[in-house]
Amino acid sequence: MLVAEAVGRALAATGVEHFFGVVGSGNFHLTNALVAAGARFVAARHEGGAAVMADAYARTSGKLGVLTLHQGPGVTNALTGIAEAAKSRTPMVVLAADTGAAGARSNFRLDQAALAAGIGAVHERAATPASAVSDVLRAVRRARTSRRTVLVSLPLDVQAAVFSGDLAVPSSPAAVQMPDLAALAALASLLASARRPVFIAGRGARGAAAAISALADRCGALLATSAVARGLFNGSPWYLDVAGGFASPAAAARIAEADAVVAWGCSLNMWTTRHGALLGPDAAVAQVDVDPDALHTGLGVLGDAAATATAVLDLVAPSQGYRTAPLPSVRWRDVPFDDLSGDGRIDPRALSIALDDLLPAERTVSVDSGNFMGYPSMYLAVPDEAGFCFTQAFQSIGLGLATAIGAAVARPDRLPVAALGDGGFLMGIAELETVVRLGLPMVIVVYDDAAYGAEVHHFAGQDLSTVTFPDTDLAAIARGYGCAGVVVRTPADLGAVRDWLGGPRDRPLLIDAKVSAARGSWWLEEAFRGH
Structure with missing residues (x-):
């Protein structure tokens, strides 16, 4: 058997059930070996989306995230997603094909160790055919026990060599760290x-x-x-x-x-x-x-x-402490507000409250970054900590849809809800095909202000032509991918959402919510203080 096949079998033996990626010539055999060993491969349309899916899957399931990449541009395409995982200390292993000993002049040649270090990930390398399996298993142990994102370079010549080592997978229970x-x-x-x-x-x-x-x-x-x-x-x-x-x-x-x-x-x-x-x-x-x-x-x-x-x-005596009186409501939806709906635009607070009432309680809410993100994050209730996936350690927009896919794979028993801005949605739109292909009954809510809203409000009074865009029918685009699509300008338009929820949910639903841009969200001014 070849090293690529041995690595795939060994990974499956560690308990890998799902993994994500985009297949090229450099990771073709490894991917097929993992599939043959029983793991489910989720094919993304872009490596950046695949990286975020693996991250979100790990966060939501509590299991190891696994990503497989082609060498060269396959790795660089995934860097933003890998950086998000590394900054979040997500236990994740990135299986990155790499040029071999004869690849010094290859177009695909990269210093993968330097790339990993630059984004805060740990680097490992499958050094020889004899050590490749143990090298990869060491990466798995480190990812799980130290909660780190580990990039493993897998040179093509090592993958293609004959494996003659031991495929036994040692158990590696995580040690509980006790304080002194x-x-x-x-x-x-x-x-x-x-x-x-x-x-x-x-x-x-x-x-x-x-x-x-x-x-x-x-x-x-x-x-x-x-x-x-x-x-x-x-x-x-x-x-x-x-x-x-x-x-x-x-x-x-x-x-x-x-x-x-x-x-x-x-x-x-x-x-x-x-x-x-x-x-x-x-x-x-x-x-x-x-x-x-x-x-x-x-x-x-x-x-x-x-x-x-x-x-x-056992060292603390019972005390009433801060619990001297019942708490008032701490829900944002119970805070009074002036509804700014009108002129064909719906207030994002009114929209979020209406959706919270419509959507089933058993949901997984995944949120992209942007001016809008506080509304779905705080107005949509979640059932528990696994019901909220928030890939925001790197503050990149465009990760929300892929986040929702990874979370949905982890929790197929819950309704996946992706909350996105129009800018982030269009950045990650390639993965809309993935949602349809996987048959996910996902609700995709686009808070659409036809702009990069954070910049619009932060730079109010200045020339905003560089951050505003023509209004676009995102629901029509989604229908072209195979989704159901609805444009929402008033609460009455949400009747179509109710109909979809009551139906077979045989295709994803995209809600193009034309939200009011009359004001920035409450957290925005504070956010820009950190820039």
Whole structure:
């Protein structure tokens, strides 16, 4: 058997069930070997989309993301998606074909190690035919145990060589990182002194909700999450929803009044803290994380979120804490607003509330970047943390549709909802064919202001001709791909959405929502402060 076939078999033996990519000559045999070994291949129309699909699949399923690429332009086409995954510490393995020893003058030649380093990914190389399988399995272990995105270079001559090594796949259970006793005591002391504690959980706390909730019950802490962990504490009457720029006024006020804030697997970046303004000047701050580089504010506790919360539970006496009265509504949809619908445009808040009422509760919401993104992120409810996929670590627009595809593959039991701006939709439109080909019953909502809305509002009063565009019938374009399509200008136009939901859902639905551009979203001014 050839090395390419051996690598495919070994990867399947580690539990790889789905993988994504675009096939060229350099990854043809490897892709077919993985398929033959039982993994399902999801073919994208662009490598950038494939990378985002693998990332979103990993986030939503909790499993390893796997991406396969042709050498040269196949790799460079995928870089934005790989950078997003690396910045998010998504456990993902990128199987990148590479020029072999005789490829010094190949058009496809790249310094893949330098590319990986430049975007924050880890690099590995299948060095020889004898070591190739173990090299790839090392990458898998590192991706899973260290939560890293690993790019593996697979030279063509190594892939084509005869494999004579061992195909045994060793088990590699992830070790739980326990904090030291001094750090646990310090965290317990901080909580014992707190009268208004707030816990903010990030993506690193997925899987730790029960342990963190138990500790919050013990010390009377209110619960919040970063945007990427939205839904983690659904069902708790003490859940404030998202902290940071997306926080509702009621939630932001309570976080700002906290005298102790503990971040669990959350980097407390400028978005989650509103550039620090959301944390009171006298608040004690602690961070719990397995990544030492993430510990930058206050008391740093290096350890697993669930293990740390469980250990501290026995060190803290019961307290009412911040739970002195029931919380008011923290939902954005309950905040009064002046409806700006009119002149053939619908207010994005009115649109989002109407969609929230129409769409089934069992949904997976995936959101692209742009001026619009706060509306679907905060006005559309999600069932749990797996029901919200937010690929925003790199702040690229154009990733939303591919995100929704990866999330839909991970959770076929839920209605996939892609929320996009018109600019991001048109950047990623190639993957609309993928949605149709896969038969996904996806609802694609385009918040269409015929512009790059963030720039329109940020540079208001200046020449905006470079960021505004003619109105386009995106629903008609979608119908050309095989979708159902509807243009929405008023709430009454959403009747077509209700009809689609009540029907067989045998094709995706694209909603071209002509939204009002009369004002920028509430988070926009703060967002541009970070540029």
